[in-house]
Amino acid sequence: MATSAGESRKQHSEDMGGTGPSAYLKIGDVARLVGVSPSAIRSWESLGLTRPQRTPSRYRLYSEADVKLLKRARFLRKVRGLNAPAILQVLKREGRAHATSNGAGSIGRRLRQLRLERGLSLAKVAEAVGISVGFVSALERSQMSASVGTLRKLARFYRTNILDFFNPQEPSSRLVPPPLRKVLPAGAGVQMELLAWGNTQMEPHLFLIAPAASSGDSYTHEGEEFLYVLRGELQISVGKQEYRLQAGDSFYFESSEPHHWVNPGRVETSVLWVNTPPTF
Secondary structure, eight states: OOOOHHHHHHHHHHHTTTOSOTTOBOHHHHHHHHTSOHHHHHHHHHTTSOOOEEOTTOOEEBOHHHHHHHHHHHHHHHTTOOOHHHHHHHHHHTTOSOSOOHHHHHHHHHHHHHHHHTTOOHHHHHHHHTSOHHHHHHHHTTSSOOOHHHHHHHHHHTTOOTHHHHOOOSOOOSOOOGGGSEEEEOSTTEEEEEOOOSSOSOEEEEEEEOTTOBOOSOBOOSSEEEEEEEESEEEEEETTEEEEEETTOEEEEETTSOEEEEOOSSSOEEEEEEEESSOO
16 A cells, blocks of 8 residues: 555654654655655755755655755756756855755865875866865865866876776776766766676766856877767867757767867756777
């Protein structure tokens, strides 16, 4: 028998030992109210959009304020075509979202760790990478996210790669369901989702790129790249040539050529993007 929202609230209160607010809802109830899937809500949570309370048995509990926030997020995704990082930026400006996303937080901690291990000052890193001291500090404190181009420069400076910023410590299984993907915000409006990690010869990502979002500066690295546009458009420059890709187009190039890209369209672009070897 289906459980009503009221009965669900009652069960939540009992699960909290009789002390939980009656307005709390489980993720299934929230998904129905908001009009998105539970996996989408979990994905938004991983970026810091919401921070639901947990029962002793680890069930997520959402408040009325959480539901309003998620409805706003759904509107920004459906009507304005924004992806999760872009939605987070909008909600931060509106004063609705938390200051830090989980993905950005892990990057900030890792960047600070790399700098301190090498005994470097903020000024030294800023000068080497070509960004301001304030921006380096904001990255380490997870107050801002860096573009793909800037992340690449930081990775090269620290003699590591962007994979290190995902912090993929455990080996991946052959099957990686969407909720278990490792998510890396890469500047305003860009999200990179790692689709496999561990001892691999390829580095597959799902790139979600909001309208007008881009890679930032041009960048280069060793290897080769293949991409397939799943949705939307992508304008990519490789060397001195510029290409405009549509959904269904595939593209290959050598990573040693300077390249940068932007979403020139009005809807979110999603791209299957594969690097080999995994040195990106």
